[in-house]
Amino acid sequence: MIPDSFLEELKQRCDIESLISSYVLLKRAGRNLKGLCPFHSEKTPSFVVYPESQSFYCFGCGAGGDAISFIMRAENLEYIEAVKFLAEKAGLPMPENTAEDRTGKRRMRILEMNREAARFFHQCLVKGEDRRGLEYLANRGMDKKMIIRFGLGYAPDSWNALRDHLQQKGYSWEEMLDAALVIKGRNGSVYDTFRGRVIFPIIDLRGNVIGFGGRVLSSDKGPKYLNSSDTLAYKKSRNLFAMNFAKNAADKRLILCEGYMDTVSMHQAGFDNAVATLGTALTPEQARLIAHYTDEVILAYDSDEAGQKATRRAAALFDEIGVKVRVLKIEGAKDPDEFIKKYGATRFKLLLDGSSSAAEYAIARLRERHDLTTDEGKVRFLGELANLIAGLPNPVERDIYISRWAGELGVSAEAFRQQVQSQWRKKRTAEQKKQQTADLRPASQEVEINRKDPQRARNMSAALAEDKLIAALLKNNDFYGFIRERIGPEDFVTDSNRTIFAELCRRLEENRPVSLTAFSEVLDEALMTRLSWLIADNDSLRFDREQVEDYIRRILSSRMKKSSEEVSQMSPDKLDDYIKKIAENKRG
Missing domain, CATH: 3.90.580.10 (Zinc finger, CHC2-type domain)
Incomplete structure (x- = not known):
């Protein structure tokens, strides 16, 4: 530590x-x-x-x-x-010989091994006897410059080619397992993770090879794409393919693609602001990473239903963090790679520049769900459209859509405007109520916490008392002796508070710091967020011994009630064991 x-x-x-x-x-x-x-x-x-x-x-x-x-x-x-x-x-030097230092060294070892593996795969592609990987890339129109730029490679169709190579370089099987470059077999031996695949090295923002993606050459050889498992050096939910290049692109927009080949194809065509997720749907962490480099993203997912579903999900994620979204409509091809091959980079540039706004995309999808040749279909469509337009922040944009769709469907623009205004007023009222409850946010946050934590919701009185007791002890460490004489972590009803209280007590017992920074090393993100909320919720409060005693009483009362309920449901044998255990604890 x-x-x-x-x-x-x-x-x-x-x-x-x-x-x-x-x-x-x-x-x-x-x-x-x-x-x-x-x-x-x-x-x-x-x-x-x-x-x-x-x-x-x-x-x-x-x-x-x-x-x-x-x-x-x-x-x-x-x-x-x-x-x-x-x-x-x-300007503070990191301490050495700590667990974190050892973890850091393991991570560096993985990065070194990944770089060696990337060299091996690249050499197998460009100089190996098996030419299938090179032939596949040539058939996909990939030129030598892109192969070198991305460090593309080929994993031989062998069970142990990479394993044996890394072993010769001084890496152990255990280290290879750490890097997810090999898989452990039933007999205890290990074999290569990637076999008979074109390899796409995944490089982080600092130029480190952190993982790999592998594209199969024939459909009967397993999944189409195989991606590295998470390791100490690689978290697929927090990284993006080709972000190391795209962050420096002249075009400050980012193009988000569905796969490696689409991304490389775009870079080859001159669109070096293209990136891709790593075998998963877009995550909030990836969306925040994109937001760090741009305020506008173009979604260039496949035109099939799965691609459209991914588009809707990604658009919602970007909307939450304030990133402007445009959506590429690909016609005449299933994906960007195929479109560029068919029609060229110039046509694709026109496609990018003419991409739809998120609102236009949503309206187009909405229109597909309604039959606008019937009055009933028009009414339903306009009802949903009014709600969508009312959510647009720009009044000029709202007015443009009102006029356009009223004219297109042959309805009164004034009547449709009133419908939109009605929806807008409802949204505004809801927003005003939200602002009016700003001072009550801790309470509304409590509702959200309870929704996510059913255990807490079932034991509300005790949970609130636990919150206050932890907050009191954080504010005044002098309460520690008084509290520990009367209650322990085992008396807490909620798991999250029990974990926080136990760590707090351990640190005070050992006379160690109890700042948030000290806790950040041992508590996970969820518990750190919980602890931060406790501090924020009780920031202006001051606690006295009488209040602390009341919190303890409420927790113990809830605990006794819970224990009574548990005892009443015990079988005779379990009840005997329970009584014996209590007697032993009293003797001890």
């Missing part, structure tokens, strides 16, 4: 107000600061920075934590990478 002293020094040097101010425009709000959340799209500031506790919390999306948590989200980094990022920023 990273020493507490180092984390505390890092916290002192990386003031959270200064750190977050370089990403978010913050305004003073009493003792704290507020701004628009960088992790989701909002018009009313709900992102709060708490200088006293060196924490942040967004009452809109629930993101929260300390400086390390913020950098993990903002810079798309793992925990240890975020610590290193802040340490470099603060």
Whole structure:
């Protein structure tokens, strides 16, 4: 583990107000600061920075934590990478011989192994006896320049070609398993993960080979695409193929494709702002990574139903974080790669520049679902269209769509405008109510937390008492002895609070720091967010011993009630065991 002293020094040097101010425009709000959340799209500031506790919390999306948590989200980094990022920023040398240091060395070993594997695959492609990989790429119109640019390779159709090569380079089977380059067989031996496939190295923003994608050459050889499993060096949900090139493209828009071949084909045609997800649907982390580099993205997914479903999902994700979306409509081809091969780069450029806005795309999809040759179909379509138009923020854009569709369907523009205005007023009223409850956000956040945590919802009184007890102990560590004489983590009813309280007690017992930064090393993202909410929710409160005693009483009362219910449902044998266990505990 990273020493507490180092984390505390890092916290002192990386003031959270200064750190977050370089990403978010913050305004003073009493003792704290507020701004628009960088992790989701909002018009009313709900992102709060708490200088006293060196924490942040967004009452809109629930993101929260300390400086390390913020950098993990903002810079798309793992925990240890975020610590290193802040340490470099603060001019603080990283400690050595810690578990994290050893993990870091394992990660570096994986990156070195991946680079060696990439060299091996590339040599097999361009100089190997098996020419099938090169023939496949040639048939797909791939030129030598792109093969070199992307470091494309070929995995021989062999069970142990890469394994034996890496072994000769000094890597053990265990290290190869760590890198997901081999798979363990039933007999304890290992064999190559990628066999008989064209290889696409996945390179991160720092130029490291972090994983691989493999495209099969024949349909009877397993799944069409095979991707590296997550490792210490690679999280597919947090990275994008070709982002290392696209981030420096002259065209500051990004084109999001469905696969590796589409992306490479676009780069070959001159569109070096194309990227692709890594064998999964677009994730919130990938959307935030894109938002870090652009405010406009063009979705260039396949034209089949699966591609259209992915388009709708991606558009919704980008809308949440305020990224402008345009949608490429591909006609005469199933995907961008095929379109470029058929019609050329110039036609594809025209297609990109003429891509639909997210609203136009949604309207086109809406139109497909209704029969506009009937009055009933028109009425239903216009009802749904009015709701869609009412959600557009620009009044001029709303007016254009009202006039266009009223004219196209032969209805009164004024009547349709009134229908849109009615929907707009409903949305505005809902937004105003949301703003009016800004001071009650902790309560509304509590409702959201309960929705996600049924255990908490079932034990509301005890859960709230647990919240307050943890907050009181965080605010005043002097309560520790008084609290521990009366209650322990095992008495807590909710799992999340029990874990947080146990770690808090352990640290106080060992006389160790209890700052958020100290907790960030041992609590996962969900628990860190929970702890940040507890701090935010109780920021202005002061606790006395009488209140603390009341919280303890409520928790124990709920625990006893829960135990009574459990006892009443026990079989005679289990009840005997339970009584014996209580007797043993009393003797002990």
